[in-house]
Amino acid sequence: MTKRIAIATSADWPELLPEERPLVEAFEAAGLDAIPAVWTDPSVDWSAYDAVLIRSVWDYYKRHVEFTEWLGLLDKSGVPVLNETDLIRWNSDKRYLLELRERGVAIVPSQVAAGACLREVVAGLDGQQIVIKPTVSGAAHNTVRGVAGSAELSDAMTALPDAVYLVQPFLPEIQTDGEWSLLYFGGAFSHAVVKRPVAGDYRVQPMFGGVATLEEPAPAILESAERALTAAGSPTTYARVDGVVVNGRFLLMELELIEPYLFFPEHPPAANYLAGAVAAQL
Numbered sequence: 001m002t003k004r005i006a007i008a009t010s011a012d013w014p015e016l017l018p019e020e021r022p023l024v025e026a027f028e029a030a031g032l033d034a035i036p037a038v039w040t041d042p043s044v045d046w047s048a049y050d051a052v053l054i055r056s057v058w059d060y061y062k063r064h065v066e067f068t069e070w071l072g073l074l075d076k077s078g079v080p081v082l083n084e085t086d087l088i089r090w091n092s093d094k095r096y097l098l099e100l101r102e103r104g105v106a107i108v109p110s111q112v113a114a115g116a117c118l119r120e121v122v123a124g125l126d127g128q129q130i131v132i133k134p135t136v137s138g139a140a141h142n143t144v145r146g147v148a149g150s151a152e153l154s155d156a157m158t159a160l161p162d163a164v165y166l167v168q169p170f171l172p173e174i175q176t177d178g179e180w181s182l183l184y185f186g187g188a189f190s191h192a193v194v195k196r197p198v199a200g201d202y203r204v205q206p207m208f209g210g211v212a213t214l215e216e217p218a219p220a221i222l223e224s225a226e227r228a229l230t231a232a233g234s235p236t237t238y239a240r241v242d243g244v245v246v247n248g249r250f251l252l253m254e255l256e257l258i259e260p261y262l263f264f265p266e267h268p269p270a271a272n273y274l275a276g277a278v279a280a281q282l
Contacts, residue, residue, distance in 0.1 A: 003050040003282055006037040006079075010059045014038050017056050019264050026275035032282075034275075039070055047077035051282055053237070054081065054088065057259045061138045064092065082237040082278060083257050091232075091257040094135040094166055100252065103231040106224065107252045108171065108244070114164040118157065121167050122148045129170035134163045138259075139205055145170055171251075173244050175201075179253065182217060182225040182241045183262055183270060186277030189226075191267035192217045214266045224250035237277050238262065 005027060009016055016023065016036050027034035037044045039057050046052055052074060060067040071085045081088070090096050101107045112135065113121040122130065125148040133143040142160055146153030178194040193212040201210075217225075225241035232239075232255060240260035242253045264271050 002031065002033045004048070005032050005034045005278060006044070006046060006049040006052045007034050008039045008052055008054045009036050009056040011038050011040055012059065013056045019261070020055060022264055022268065022271040023055070023275065026271040027278070029272065030275040030279040032275065032279055040066070046074055046079050049079055051080045051082060051278065053278060054083070055259060058138065060092065060258065061134075061136050061141065064136050067092070080281070082281065083239075084234065087232065087234045087236070088258050091255065092136060094133070094137070094254070095164075096255070097166070097252065100228060100231050100255065105228045105231045105252055106249060108168050111167045112164060113167055115162060118160075118165055118167070122153070122157070125167070125169075129172075131168050131170050132157065132160070132165050133168070134161075134165055136163070171244050171246060173246055177245060179242060179244050180217060180221060180225075180250070181212070181260075181263065182222070183267075184225075184229060184236065184239045184241070185270065185273040186237060186280060187229070187235060188273075188277075189222060190270045190273050191263065192221075193263050193266055212263060212266060214263075220248075221245065221250050224252070228252050228255055232257070237281060238274055 007016060007023060014036060024034045068089060071089060074081050075085055095112055097107045097110055098112065111121050128148050129145070130148050131143065131145045134141070137143065144153065144156040144160065146156060175197060178196040180192060180194055182192045183190045192215060194215045195210050195212045197210050224243065228241055229236065229239055236257060240256035240262065242256060243250045244253060262270060262274070
């Protein structure tokens with residue numbers, strides 16, 4: 001009997017992102033029946049599937065409590081989830097970066113600050129260009145950049161909601177050299193892109209005008225990315241490792257294990273790689 005895979009997506013993309021739709025054909029070629037299903041739809045019987053592949057749930061960080069409750073529902077149903085739910089919970093809060101640092105991974109220097117502590121942390125960085133981002137966030141949501149101690153950044157911080165934040169130095173290499181994204185399926189390297197922002201910006205996401213180009217990473221970059229994957233401590237069906245090379249050293253920005261954009265248009269065979277990785281686990 002053909003196994004049925006639910007591809008969990010958001011209500012904004014009930015039939016998957018256009019760039020993700022090749023997955024359906026790739027699963028069919030791998031002998032699997034893939035059906036998009038909206039993660040917030042209460043009528044979905046997740047236990048009716050042989051596995052749930054989490055993909056375009058791009059609203060999870062705006063509904064984080066609901067999202068973690070949904071993961072609990074999947075656990076109770078007994079359906080296998082890819083990536084597995086404990087790994088997703090861990091990865092949903094960017095404080096995992098500090099854990100990876102303790103495990104020997106080179107990360108972008110980061111401090112955690114909540115509530116009134118945010119201004120105290122920023123005051124200690126007076127005059128430096130910094131970036132402030134929520135620990136539970138995505139797509140540069142509620143992310144601000146500015147000079148610590150400036151009136152402009154102070155005003156921007158006033159508008160931020162009460163949350164826990166990461167405070168990091170701004171890396172000009174993002175603007176000059178770009179940010180790497182390395183893609184892995186079933187633990188095997190697939191392809192890599194370099195994402196570059198439009199002139200004057202620092203956000204590399206497409207909605208802000210960022211552009212990604214397929215590029216071949218140097219061995220040292222691959223080694224650093226794989227070190228970060230290993231440090232996560234659990235096997236992954238899919239993973240995206242984001243980082244920036246600073247003074248010849250790859251610094252991890254994000255280890256994306258929940259809903260990363262996988263750059264299928266830049267490397268079409270990758271949809272088959274992911275389908276094969278899923279099939280191998282069932």
